[in-house]
Amino acid sequence: MSKPAVSSPPIDLDAVPCCTPMAQERVPAQAAGVLAQAFKALGDPIRLQLMSMIASAPDGEICVCDLTPAFTLSGTTISHHLKVLREAGLVDAERRASWVYYRARPGLMRQLATLLAVEEPAVA
C-alpha cells in the first residue's frame, strides 16, 4: 500500500532485473514493488494452496473446475484469488472449450526462490 501505483495488469517480468539473493545485495526499491506483489499474492493460505495445486498438477495444468471444489468457498472467491495470482505473474490462464485451465509460470517462482536463497551454513 505504500505503493499506490495505478495497478499494472500484466506485470513487467522483464522490468525485474532481480536475480541476486537478498542476503547478498539489497533489493532495489523499484524491483521491490513488483517482487512484493508476487510475495503478497502468495501471502494468503487459499492462494498458496491454489498455487501449489497448479504447480504440482500432473499435466502441468489444471482446470478451475478441479480447483473450486477443493475449498469451501464460493466460485467467485476462488476466481478472485486466481486473478490475483494471474496479475502477479505467477500463473497463466487459457480457455479451452468450456473450461479454463491454469498453469504455473516458473520464471517468477524461480526469481523469488533465488531472492530467498541463503548461503549454506557449511560454506564460510
Added chain:
Amino acid sequence: MSKPAVSSPPIDLDAVPCCTPMAQERVPAQAAGVLAQAFKALGDPIRLQLMSMIASAPDGEICVCDLTPAFTLSGTTISHHLKVLREAGLVDAERRASWVYYRARPGLMRQLATLLAVEEPAVA
C-alpha cells in the same frame, strides 16, 4: 513472561513440516497458514527492502537507526513493519546499549526458498 522489551512471541517454526517444493506436492492446509503469513510479511515493498537490508548486513546484523533513515516514513511505521517481520519468524531483534539490532533467521527463508523451488528446464 520473562520476555525482554523487544519480544518475538508466536510462530511455531517446528510446527511447519514443510520442506517439499510446492511444484512437487500440494502444501497441506495447515502448513499453508503459517507459510502464507511469512509470504505476506514479504508482500510489502518496504518490508521486502527491510528484510533485504537486514539479510545483507555485512556483520549479519543491522541497527534500526540505520534502517529508518533509508525510507521516507516515520519511525513508527518502520517499527511496525519490523514487528511484522519479527512475528513472521523472519528476523530476530536484540537490544544492545541504546540501540536495537536486527538479524535474519535463515531457517524460515530456506523453507520458503525450498517451497518455491522449480525443476530446472533442462529436463524437457
Added chain:
DNA sequence: ACTCCGGTTCGACATCTGTCAACCTCGACG
C-alpha cells in the same frame, strides 16, 4: 535525579483485501 534520544506501543484514520450475491460473457449443445 533529571533530561535527552532511540525505539516500541497505543489510538485513530483512510485504504486495501477477502468474501459473497447478483449479473454478465462465452461456448456447447440441442
Added chain:
DNA sequence: CGTCGAGGTTGACAGATGTCGAACCGGAGT
C-alpha cells in the same frame, strides 16, 4: 436460435492493513 453451464466481472460489505501522531519505556549523559 434458445438454453444451459462454466466462470469471470461488478457491487457491496466487514475486517485487516499501512500510516501517522502522541504517549510510553529503557539507557546514556550530564
